[in-house]
Amino acid sequence: MATVNKNLSDYNKNEVPDAKDFRFGIVVAEWNENITEGLFNGAYQALIENQVPVQHIIRWNVPGSFELIYGAKKMLQTQNVDAVIVIGCVIQGETKHFDFVCEGVTQGIKDLNVQTDIPVIFCVLTDNTMQQSIDRSGGIHGNKGTEAAIAAIKMAYIRHQATLTHQFQHQNLLGAGALQIEEKPLQLEE
Numbered sequence: 001m002a003t004v005n006k007n008l009s010d011y012n013k014n015e016v017p018d019a020k021d022f023r024f025g026i027v028v029a030e031w032n033e034n035i036t037e038g039l040f041n042g043a044y045q046a047l048i049e050n051q052v053p054v055q056h057i058i059r060w061n062v063p064g065s066f067e068l069i070y071g072a073k074k075m076l077q078t079q080n081v082d083a084v085i086v087i088g089c090v091i092q093g094e095t096k097h098f099d100f101v102c103e104g105v106t107q108g109i110k111d112l113n114v115q116t117d118i119p120v121i122f123c124v125l126t127d128n129t130m131q132q133s134i135d136r137s138g139g140i141h142g143n144k145g146t147e148a149a150i151a152a153i154k155m156a157y158i159r160h161q162a163t164l165t166h167q168f169q170h171q172n173l174l175g176a177g178a179l180q181i182e183e184k185p186l187q188l189e190e
């Protein structure tokens, strides 16, 4: 379904888990900041509306969407968060640079989702015109930042439930004697 057939800000609050105990990182690109600020506001308000305390939201800025990858990686490495939202707006210019930035960010954020245990939510507009970006950052098509925040809450909940399930299964196996605990000193990567 294309965005034109769905308002990005629409969501069913009854389907959103309780997010009061979750912590969220938001990395915001400064390129097209008139758009990325609108996306951030949509995400921030959606988190607050779903009981996320303001002190559980960490915001970092980066120069452009390509830097969202490194910013999100360092956020994951250094901050205690349950999900990260990356916010950017890439608009087609005269050259092929648009293609490479969009592909690079998409692949980079995908890689972080594969390589780390914390969900990273892709809130990057890749539009042909500024008007398309305006329409999707609080305009006629709603706010992709809102959509991203709800996705972040749902994915943080899925991660939390999966972790609990794994711990429960592990304890059961230990209790049944099916597992032996081997004490080894933690080896940190150089």
Ligand SMILES: Nc1c(NC[C@H](O)[C@H](O)[C@H](O)CO)[nH]c(=O)[nH]c1=O
Binding pocket: 029, 031, 032, 063, 064, 065, 066, 067, 088, 089, 090, 091, 092, 101
């Ligand atoms: N043209 C846009 C850019 N370009 C800048 C890159 O994202 C990057 O900062 C630069 O190549 C240095 O590494 N960034 C956007 O976010 N949006 C654009 O429309």
Ligand SMILES: CC(=O)[C@@H](O)COP(=O)(O)O
Binding pocket: 090, 091, 092, 093, 094, 095, 096, 097, 098, 099, 101
């Ligand atoms: C996505 C970009 O980097 C692009 O907006 C830059 O514009 P141009 O392709 O005209 O250099």
